[in-house]
Amino acid sequence: MLELKVNGRSHQVDVEPDTPLLWAIRENVGLTGTKYGCGIAQCGACTVHVDGQPMRSCTLQVRDAVGKQITTIEGLASGGTLHPVQKAWVDHDVPQCGYCQSGMIMAVIALLKEKPKPTDADINEAITNICRCGTFQQVRAAIQEAAKA
């Protein structure tokens, strides 16, 4: 058994230490908001925060997340109040199919923590998540709104 701290709660997970964190989050902890896209750290659908840093959980082994604070999309809203980035997403109708959006939001929150007023170049550099629905324009607008919040 390994212990994972996810969204402020401890979970005992019965997995091999080299299991991708994504599987442990989805299958063992039961939080399915974080998605599997490519499995090779390219698309960003699986992005979570590990000790506040955006990480692609499809290629991070569980053993490397033990003892760290993991935050998933489910851990953002507090007491029914959306995180400002989630609210900007709603206001701008960003999601289409939605599949990439959990990872996108986690990446954006990490960007805004690092750079509260990001330029277009900052956004291009930090947000490498792939959206097959082409929501990039709305993503950019929502980032700028969240940056004003």
Ligand code: FES
């Ligand atoms: S599923 Fe992890 S980056 Fe694509």
Ligand code: FES
């Ligand atoms: S909203 Fe469909 S893949 Fe991004």
